[in-house]
Every structure is written in C-alpha cells, then in structure tokens.
Amino acid sequence: MKLRLLVAALLFPLFIQAQTSSKPTVAEAQAFMNQAEAQLKDMSVKANRAQWVQENFITDDTQALSADANDQITALTEDLVEQAKRFDGLAMPADLQRKFLLLKLSLTAPAPHDAALRKEMTQIASSLDADYGKGKYCRKPDDCLDITAIEKVMTDSHDPNQLKEMWVGWHKVGAPMRPRYARFVELSNQGAREMGFKDVGAMWRAGYDMTPEQFNAELERLWQQVRPLYVSLHTFVRARLSRYYGPNVVPPDGPIPADLLGNPWAQEWDGIFPLLGLPENSRGYDLTQLLQARNLDAKGMVRYGEAFYKSLGLAPLPDTFWERSLFTKPRDRDVVCHASAWDVDTADDLRVKMCIQIRDVDFVTIHHELGHNFYQRAYKNQPFMFQGGANDGFHEAIGDTIALSVTPEYLQKIGLLDKVPPADADIPLLLRKALEKVAFLPFGLLIDEWRWRVFSGEIRPADYNKAWWEMRLKYQGVAPPVERSEADFDPGAKYHVAGNVPYMRYFLADILQFQFYRALCKEAGYTGPLNRCTFYQSKEAGAKLDKMLEMGQSKPWPDALEALTGQRQMDASAILDYFAPLQKWLDEQNTGVKAGW
Numbered sequence: 001m002k003l004r005l006l007v008a009a010l011l012f013p014l015f016i017q018a019q020t021s022s023k024p025t026v027a028e029a030q031a032f033m034n035q036a037e038a039q040l041k042d043m044s045v046k047a048n049r050a051q052w053v054q055e056n057f058i059t060d061d062t063q064a065l066s067a068d069a070n071d072q073i074t075a076l077t078e079d080l081v082e083q084a085k086r087f088d089g090l091a092m093p094a095d096l097q098r099k100f101l102l103l104k105l106s107l108t109a110p111a112p113h114d115a116a117l118r119k120e121m122t123q124i125a126s127s128l129d130a131d132y133g134k135g136k137y138c139r140k141p142d143d144c145l146d147i148t149a150i151e152k153v154m155t156d157s158h159d160p161n162q163l164k165e166m167w168v169g170w171h172k173v174g175a176p177m178r179p180r181y182a183r184f185v186e187l188s189n190q191g192a193r194e195m196g197f198k199d200v201g202a203m204w205r206a207g208y209d210m211t212p213e214q215f216n217a218e219l220e221r222l223w224q225q226v227r228p229l230y231v232s233l234h235t236f237v238r239a240r241l242s243r244y245y246g247p248n249v250v251p252p253d254g255p256i257p258a259d260l261l262g263n264p265w266a267q268e269w270d271g272i273f274p275l276l277g278l279p280e281n282s283r284g285y286d287l288t289q290l291l292q293a294r295n296l297d298a299k300g301m302v303r304y305g306e307a308f309y310k311s312l313g314l315a316p317l318p319d320t321f322w323e324r325s326l327f328t329k330p331r332d333r334d335v336v337c338h339a340s341a342w343d344v345d346t347a348d349d350l351r352v353k354m355c356i357q358i359r360d361v362d363f364v365t366i367h368h369e370l371g372h373n374f375y376q377r378a379y380k381n382q383p384f385m386f387q388g389g390a391n392d393g394f395h396e397a398i399g400d401t402i403a404l405s406v407t408p409e410y411l412q413k414i415g416l417l418d419k420v421p422p423a424d425a426d427i428p429l430l431l432r433k434a435l436e437k438v439a440f441l442p443f444g445l446l447i448d449e450w451r452w453r454v455f456s457g458e459i460r461p462a463d464y465n466k467a468w469w470e471m472r473l474k475y476q477g478v479a480p481p482v483e484r485s486e487a488d489f490d491p492g493a494k495y496h497v498a499g500n501v502p503y504m505r506y507f508l509a510d511i512l513q514f515q516f517y518r519a520l521c522k523e524a525g526y527t528g529p530l531n532r533c534t535f536y537q538s539k540e541a542g543a544k545l546d547k548m549l550e551m552g553q554s555k556p557w558p559d560a561l562e563a564l565t566g567q568r569q570m571d572a573s574a575i576l577d578y579f580a581p582l583q584k585w586l587d588e589q590n591t592g593v594k595a596g597w
C-alpha cells in the first residue's frame with residue numbers, strides 16, 4: 001500500500017500534491033472517529049478480560065496472554081493516532097475535537113512503533129504487575145507473608161522491631177524490578193515522543209484541560225493551601241509517637257521513621273490512632289469492632305456499600321457483579337490483591353477485585369471501589385471516547401465522597417451503631433479521619449512528582465532511590481527505617497509504580513472529595529458541622545451526583561465540577577473547613593513544640 005503511493009507520487013507529482021492539499025472534511029473525521037471507537041471498544045473488552053484473568057490467576061501463561069492483548073490494543077491505538085494526524089488543523093465541532101485529543105491520551109504506557117520494542121515494553125509492564133502481585137516476604141522458605149498479611153501486621157503491631165522487619169521484608173519486592181523499570185521508562189518515553197509528547201509524564205499531564213504549566217501551578221496552589229494542616233498533624237503525631245516509642249526511636253525534631261505509621265508506605269496513618277494518647281473510647285465507637293460484632297463477611301460489607309448508593313436513587317448493581325467479583329483472597333493461588341474496580345464490557349459487566357478484611361479501612365475502600373463502578377455505569381451510554389471520569393481525580397473521588405458520609409449518624413440509621421457519640425467526640429473522630437486524609441496529601445503528590453522527573457530524565461536510574469527518599473523527606477517528613485541504597489528500588493514496592501498507574505489522581509481526589517461532599521450535603525439540606533453530615537437517602541443529592549456522573553468525560557472537567565458544585569476551580573477550602581476544628585486543636589497541642597523536620 002505504501003509502496004504504491006510512492007510510485008504514484010513519482011509518476012504524477014502534481015496530481016498527488018493536489019490530492020494531499022485537498023482538505024479532509026468534518027464528515028470524514030466523524031466517520032473515522034466512529035470506526036475508531038468501534039474498533040477500540042471491541043479490543044478493549046478483550047484486553048480487559050485477559051487482564052482480569054491474569055490478575056486473578058497469576059501464571060506465566062496468563063501473563064503472556066495479557067501482555068499480548070495489551071500489545072494489540074497499544075498497536076491499534078497508535079495506528080489510529082497516526083492516521084488521525086491527517087485531521088490536524090481541521091476545524092471541527094468541540095466534542096469531535098475532544099475525542100481526537102482523548103484518543104491521543106488514551107494509553108498510559110505508549111509504546112514505540114517498532115513491533116519488537118512494543119512487545120518488549122508490554123511484556124515488561126505485565127511482568128512488573130505480576131511481580132508485585134506475587135510479592136511476598138518470606139521469614140523462612142515455608143513461612144511467607146503477602147502484602148495483605150503485611151498490611152495487617154503493620155497496622156496492628158506496635159513493636160518497632162517487628163515493624164522494621166516487615167517494612168524491610170516487603171521492600172525487597174522492589175529491587176529486582178529496577179532494571180526492567182528503567183527499560184520500561186526508556187521504551188514508553190520513546191512511544192510518547194513518537195506521538196508528539198516530550199515524555200510520558202508530559203503526556204499524563206496533558207489530560208487536565210489546561211497547559212502543563214497551568215496544571216503545575218494548580219498543584220502548587222492546592223498543596224500550599226493544605227500544607228499547614230499537614231505540618232500541624234505531622235508535628236502532633238511525631239510528638240506523640242516520640243512519647244510512645246521514646247526519643248531514640250522517634251527523634252522529636254526529625255523525620256518520622258516510615259515503618260512506624262501503621263502502613264507499609266506511610267501513606268495513611270489511621271493504624272496508629274491508638275498510640276496517640278487520646279482517652280480510651282474517645283470516638284465513642286470503633287467501626288472495625290462494629291463490623292466484627294455483626295459477624296459480617298466480605299460480601300455483607302459490599303452489600304452495605306451498595307445500599308448507600310441505592311439510597312441515593314441509583315439502580316442496584318447487576319447480578320453478574322455479585323457472581324464475578326473477587327471479594328476475598330483465594331487460599332490457593334496468587335492474585336493482585338490491590339483493590340480495583342472493573343468495567344469489563346463497557347456496559348454492565350461491572351466487578352471489583354479486592355482481598356477484603358473485616359475492618360474499617362476496608363469498609364472505606366469498598367465504597368471507594370463502588371464509586372468507580374457506579375461512575376462507569378452512569379456514563380455507559382456516552383460514546384466510547386467519553387467513557388471516563390471528567391478527569392482521573394474525579395473517578396477516584398466519587399467513592400470517597402460517599403465514604404465521608406459514613407458518619408456515626410449514618411451508622412445508627414443502618415442499625416450498626418446504637419448511640420451517636422456526643423459533640424465532644426468530634427476531635428477524636430476528626431483526628432482519625434485526618435490520619436487517613438490529611439496524612440495522605442503529600443504522599444499523593446510526591447509519587448508522580450518523582451515519576452514525572454524520572455520520565456523527563458531529570459532523575460536517572462542511578463539515582464532512583466536517592467531521589468525517592470529525598471522527596472519523601474521533603475514532602476512527607478518521613479525517613480527509611482534502615483539505610484537504603486541504589487541496590488534497592490523502593491518505588492517498586494508501591495503498586496502504582498509497578499503497575500504503571502498514574503498517581504496524581506489521588507492527590508486531586510483527596511481535595512475534590514471534600515468539595516463534592518460539601519456540595520452534596522448542601523443539596524441534601526444539611527446545615528450542621530460538616531464532619532457530621534451524611535447525605536444517605538437524599539434523592540436530591542443523588543440526582544445532582546448522577547447528573548455529573550452521566551457526563552463522563554464528554555466535557556472539560558470544570559463543566560462537570562460546576563454541574564455538581566457550582567464551582568469551576570478545584571478548591572481546598574472544603575477540606576480545610578472540614579478539619580478546621582481539628583487544626584485549631586492540633587495547634588493548641590503543638591504549642592511550644594518545634595514544627596517541621
């Protein structure tokens with residue numbers, strides 16, 4: 001085909017010139033896009049199935065099948081992006097223009113055109129994902145802990161030696177990934193450049209309906225808005241941990257050892273609430289205990305989650321959701337336990353995959369995952385290219401917005417809690433929430449700050465770990481519990497790095513969810529203190545939410561934000577409002593204590 005064109009060009013140069021300068025029409029662009037959407041939809045369903053099987057049954061074969069399917073969809077997408085270049089510069093309706101942009105941005109890992117290199121890249125991606133899923137810390141050959149077990153120990157144990165052992169044990173998972181990760185960066189960068197982007201990070205940043213400079217400025221603005229609240233929390237937590245463990249273990253004026261925060265990545269700190277010295281039972285209840293006292297199983301917890309969404313007027317999940325989801329960790333095989341929500345056929349085949357434990361944080365994660373599923377179903381009638389979150393932060397924020405509504409008042413309404421704790425339980429309740437939401441902010445920011453610098457070449461493979469810990473120190477004020485070197489690859493011990501899932505979405509979601517929540521509480525007619533609001537059973541809130549969800553990514557995200565909140569800017573004032581009483585309390589507690597690290 002190409003050869004024929006070349007001959008024609010030599011024989012009839014003038015004719016060819018006339019042909020190529022005749023502009024394609026909008027009708028042609030529309031027809032091209034319709035066909036592209038049909039092809040991509042078909043192939044993405046196949047790739048979804050392959051990946052579902054791989055993550056639920058990790059073997060060499062399923063890994064190869066999933067890599068193959070990914071290879072094919074990558075090739076198809078890149079081919080379509082190449083063909084779409086002939087419509088560059090054509091004036092077309094805004095929604096069609098948007099589809100062309102979204103087509104270009106649709107791959108998280110763009111690959112080189114060269115088929116051998118593309119295959120190499122998709123195989124590396126699949127092997128990194130599988131390595132994480134299979135990852136274990138083995139104390140002895142027949143005594144191994146997977147990440148679900150390690151997370152549990154790191155939340156429950158308060159023995160610094162055991163915590164250090166777990167932390168070091170889990171972080172061994174990253175080291176073997178290092179050379180493959182470096183190669184992955186090279187190959188996917190080449191793919192991004194072939195598509196016209198500077199590098200993969202620049203391509204990821206192009207998905208926010210603004211220039212990369214504007215996006216950076218937005219991130220900085222939001223971070224500066226919330227940073228004082230984070231520093232107040234850090235200062236308080238460090239002082240209390242120093243009191244609990246002693247100043248030799250937790251120096252009162254330095255960074256906090258990263259293994260002592262109740263979580264393998266020190267990303268959410270709710271596990272250490274009992275160590276902070278508040279009076280026994282100060283919150284009035286403990287959700288983990290309530291769930292366990294009910295003898296709830298994993299499915300029962302998901303049923304509660306679904307019931308919340310139904311109470312807003314949204315339709316129940318299909319039967320296949322209950323038949324095909326994975327709720328508990330299988331005993332006899334390796335699965336990727338990191339929770340995820342799936343939309344296998346871009347219509348009704350919704351699923352979650354999660355190794356649920358009966359505890360409060362998993363209750364929140366269930367609502368989080370269902371938020372993805374309800375969003376996916378709400379936009380299923382949009383054209384394929386518009387089936388996505390207004391931006392990826394929106395997708396991550398929906399379920400968390402619902403989970404914020406899991407208040408004592410709500411738990412009482414659904415019969416899980418007898419008595420709503422009085423107002424003086426608010427500080428402990430807010431503190432517990434802050435350990436989840438405020439502690440997360442710098443972590444949410446730094447993962448992709450690191451990765452963007454890796455993709456741009458500013459951080460070289462020889463400095464991967466050094467830069468990682470510099471950034472963890474700078475943003476989070478945490479330090480590794482033992483010395484690290486470039487023989488380690490600690491970023492690989494975090495799922496989203498191994499699995500190549502962009503992370504800035506979670507930082508945005510952490511801010512957006514409070515903005516959504518405040519708007520939905522208002523819609524529900526609520527006027528009390530924000531942290532006690534539940535919009536459970538509010539059909540008004542449900543209708544407002546659904547209106548935004550149905551839009552998918554058909555419009556720039558400020559339009560979606562406006563539909564729900566009336567605002568067109570991301571705004572951290574909602575998270576600050578929510579935690580305002582706590583910030584005041586923390587600052588009182590911190591009087592005379594040096595802040596920062």
Ligand code: X8Z
Nearest residue numbers: 267338339340341365368506
């Ligand atoms: O990965 C997730 C979800 C699936 S999208 C469970 N989260 C981030 C993480 O675990 O690192 C939710 C909060 C942040």
Ligand code: ZN
Nearest residue numbers: 368372395396
């Ligand atoms: Zn999510």
